[in-house]
Amino acid sequence: MTGKHGDHPMPPWGTVLDAKAIDELVAYVKWLGEHQGTDATEPVPPFDLNDKARIEAGHTRFNKTCAGYCHGYDGVGGRAPDFKGRTDLTTKLAFETIYNGRVGADVMPPWGGALSDEQIWELVAYLHYLGTLPAE
Template sequence: MNHQGLSPRPAPIRRRIAAILLPITLLSSTACLAVAPPADPERARMAAGKSRFDKLCVSCHGAEGAGKDTYGPRLKNRPELDEARIRDRIIHGKHGDHAMPPWGTVLKEAEIEQLVAYVNMLRQENAGRPAALLTPFDLDDPARIEAGRKRFAKTCAGYCHGHEGVGGRAPDFKGRTDLTAEVMFTTISKGRVGADVMPPWGDALSEEQIWELVAYLQFLGRQQLD
């Protein structure tokens, strides 16, 4: 029969179902991409402040503001340095003896506040007590460990470190408890030269992504070798 000029036939049932399910599928796919929750704002701010301090201030004030035999003064365990004074010195700098550059012309307001938060923490710390590890989230967070696992599988396994950190060209990670979080973060960020050469990932990954890798490596360290 010639159907020319007639109204188009109703769409097949399969096409109708597909049209209904497509938005649900897209929503599910989008949800799967969000593998980790947002970093805790206060922890993230403190960790960012430490990271910026290590890049800009350590050469003058020493690691963790210890200040021993450095150009700049000690910042650790200095209760007399109130928050307003810390902020003013970071923004405007200091002239004269032991001059300090004004970072207010270089850093954004949020970045300055991150530095203020970190230095404010340092000045209240006991100089004889080890500083707490500053990370933007809990390294035992299962969601962060899973994000690190996926990134490890894409960038680290196979050629160098092997599936789940075992059997690659580089030393195994599973069952290792000798690697501290700080060492792992630094090695991933800056790489390593020598016999076990490793490229630096600091320019390719954000600090948060590197910490997720550290979270996964710590998880592997708690597992027993088969």
Template sequence: MTHPLPFRRLILSLGLCLWAGTSSFAAAPPADPARAQLAAGKSRFDKLCVSCHGANGAGQDTYGPPLQNRPELSPALIRERIVKGKHGDHAMPPWGTVLDRPAIDALVAYVEVLRQPAATQTAAPLSPFDLADPARIEKGRKRFAKTCAGYCHGHEGVSGRAPDFKGRTDLGPQQTFDTIYHGRTGADVMPPWGAAFSEESIWELVAYLQFLGRQSAD
């Protein structure tokens, strides 16, 4: 069955409109695999290992030994400890029966960073992508406008109930991520968003707030 010419033109026009509409919502570039793995490893470490090894593996007054600045810990030994655990003094559970291979690989990658001498470690945040990526900043801006601007932080992070974000250089990326993820109590109470947003989405919010911090406060 053949369609009249005007009808075929209508179908073609609709198809072009749909194509144009979907192309305008292009996704942000994928996360860098190595950075994403380190970010996942840190997240897993913060949930499972901090109680024994301390924040960032510092190991101060903790049950487990420190992991920072331990170049003698080989990647093979790190993996073995995570998979098989340890008996005796300062016993450690075997995580190989709980975690899958990608999760273990991520933990190994993160501990490998911790065990390096402090002088060789980079100060870059363990985010799954470049926080200066314009596409990620834009996604963070849209999420901020929908979730954060109206009640507490104001349009573009200015003139809200909370302190302005523009021109602020005192908010480090990891500190910002942790505050969004865990929330805050006290005078400046803030709900935790870790259960509502994926970690990648929270890092996009961080990217936007870091962008605001680079703008003039005027």
């Protein structure tokens, strides 16, 4: 926001970027720090996936569109594998699967045409949160 002086100066961006753009930039820089040396084509969330409001929005959307027949309410008990305690589901895999769908033994419709990228990222945030909970 205010910039930095000294050996590694940085100009102030608080008058150029709005709060949303700064939050997105911070999330991206944080993601870069966590993913050094990984595939640069990996989708980048536009917000912090640990944001409680985004997790709750994903929870609400999940229970309206994903639960019931396929995934079960709160991510357990559906026809698909449970999400609680699941640590193998990367953000890239979750985003791409929701966006593009899947064919084969585990069919899932693509949601990229029905949901915005931001809505899909909220679902990913919720799935990420479920992965931190103990499996049932």
